[in-house]
Structure formats: C-alpha cells, structure tokens
Amino acid sequence: MHKEENGEIDPDFINRLAGFLGFEEERVRHLFEKKYLARNWGKHEHMLRFDKEISHIEHGTVLYEKGSSFEIIMGFPKIRRAMVLDPTLKKHFNGLSKLAIEEKMNGYNVRVAQVDGEILAITRSGYICPYTTERANVKLNLEFFDAFPELVLYGEMVGPDNPYVPKTIYDIESVEFFIFDIREKNTGKPLPTAKRRELMEKYGFFQVRSFGEIPLETAPEEIAGIIRELGKNEHEGVVIKDPEMVLPSLKYTSSQSNCSDLRHAFKFYNEAGRDYMLSRIVREGFQTVEWNEDETEFKERCIQLGESILTPLRESIRNVKDGERLYEEVRIRVRDLKTVTEFENYLKRLGVDTIFETPQLAGNEYLVNIKKVNKSTNDKTQAIWEGELW
8 A cells, every 4th residue: 555755645546445445535535534444563554454344344354455456355244142042033034944053152253364375364353463373374274275265264263372262161272263154355255054164174174063954943942952051161152044144143142151251341340341241141131031940040040140240340359459460361372482572562552451471382382471451440449449439
C-alpha cells in the first residue's frame, strides 16, 4: 500500500480498493480515517484488517494486494446462541431433515492461510499473531496449503501452552489446532461439513469432534443429552450446523462451561464486561427451566453458580487486601527464541501488561511462563480498600 509524500493514501490505491469492495471512494477514505480499516504491524503492514463489521464484511476480515487486484480472507461469521433448544432449532432450521452436531471447543479462534507464500495465523480481530503463526507452521501439514492455496482453515487453538485461553481439560500436552470450518478466500463460501471432514482426514488434521447428523425432530432432546455428558468434564458445548453450511450455525453451551467462564470473569471483575457476566447467568435460568429440573437439581445449579461467582471474587479481594498483585499465569512453547521477542512486542502493541520469565529448555523447544497483569481489577480493588466509593 503506497502513500504520497503528504501522508495521504495513494488515490489510485483508493480507487482500486473501492472497486474491489464495491464501495464509493469517499467511503473507503472514511474507513481509513476512522481506523475501521487499518494496517497490520511490522512486516505485515501491507495487510489491512477491518476493525469493525462493515456492510457484509465481518469484523477481523483481512485483505491485501495480489497482482493488480486484492485477495480477502473473511472474518469469523457470527454464530448466534440458542438460549433454549426447542422450539429454537425447529424455527431456525425449518425445512431441514437433519442437523450436523459438532463440539464447540474452549480455546482461541484462529484462521490459518497462505499469504504471499507464507503460512500465517490470523486472530479473530485480524492481527497476525507471531506465536500462533509459529505453532501453525510446526503443527499443521503445510502440504494442504500448496494443494489448496485458495482455502482458509478456521480452527480453535487448544491446550495448556495457549497464552489466550489455556485449558487442560482436553488431555493435550502443548497446543493443537482443531479445525471446525474451511472457507474460500474472497467469497467466504464454506465447505459442507462432510466434505470438510473428508479433506481434513486426508491431510491428517485434528478436527472438532462430530456427534454425527441427527433428525431435526429429535435434535432438542439428543443435544441436551450430549450437553449433559460434555458438562461432566467442563467441555464447552456444541455448534449446530446445516450439513450443507447454507443456513447459519447456532451454538449451545453447558452449565459447567458457563460457570468456568464466570470463575475467570469474577477473578478479574473489573476487566470483564457486564454483558459477558450477565449473559452467562441468564443462560442458567433458561436451561434450568427448559430441562425441567427438580428442586434438588435446581439447588445444585444454584450452588455451582454462586460458587463460580463468589469464590474467585473473594480470592481476588483477599489477595489485593494482603498486598499482592493479581495476574493470570499462562505459558507458551516455541522452537525459535525470536518468536518470544516478537510475541512480547506484539502483546505490548495490543496494550497487554505482561512479565515474561526466562525461557526454559524443554526437549528441542523452549517453555516460557508469562504473567498477564490485570491492572484494572488491581487498581479498582485497592482503591475500594482505601475508601473509594463504588
């Protein structure tokens, strides 16, 4: 992307980009001015990202010049939530005979694609994460991208060596990528679930677990049973799909996953948004009614919900009262120590306050522990102890 000497974006670039997007030139200039369309950083600054949803273009969509035109990698499509299974499924998927049910894993969303000969990992917001990119190049069969350069993998990075959403519930030693979607560049058109699974099996990729295709009529009851089993191990839930991927997918989560999210949210209560907390509590209310729980089951849910809120909150308040700082401990595993430096700089650009400890050799790789300081909750809690009003 070229700039003129006065700092303005090259008018020819604006003209070509407007034609590619189907927008007026003035609208494209406005997107740049408002930073709704912004550059990535460093060696990837030629890649633009949409910082908010614009018309038909999802938040986190990435585009870059290719030849005399552009290539675009669409963002993650919105997956709306079913608060109750019946009648929501029958209304949303009206006309289908069967639904494809897949596990919704608790990790970090990432797209992996070939761009200018490089395999890059793109976050939900459209950034190029250096750590996730290194892991993708180590973990994935890169022959796939040589055979299908026009396809983008949409997946979940899962495991304990995950600096965003570390989880030990999946019995993974480090991190793995579990693919849940494949889409075409430029169009964003998804592959049907069966075709995607066949292709991923051929190249040896991990995929989210499939519970098969089930009849629409019996789906509410069968999915409730699946959710109860997933919840026993604090697994998150399911994504309910049209097997042909024409109708939008829906998601539905377990009570245990809701409470796990709340435990984290209330540990850092001043960082987590109110809507994030409230929505998970409301889900519990709808689920207990739909599942027709008796008083014993309801009281068990109340205890689980209450403890997920008050236990971490009490711990955080006590720690600050005792003069400790609140932080989240995560870790990464890298092949190249240069990735550690790049990732530390990347988090600084995002405004994340971190403390990186000395890398420790682990086989042919390095483990690095990271403390992510939650400044807002620290400061708010300390201020309250010093007499500040809520």
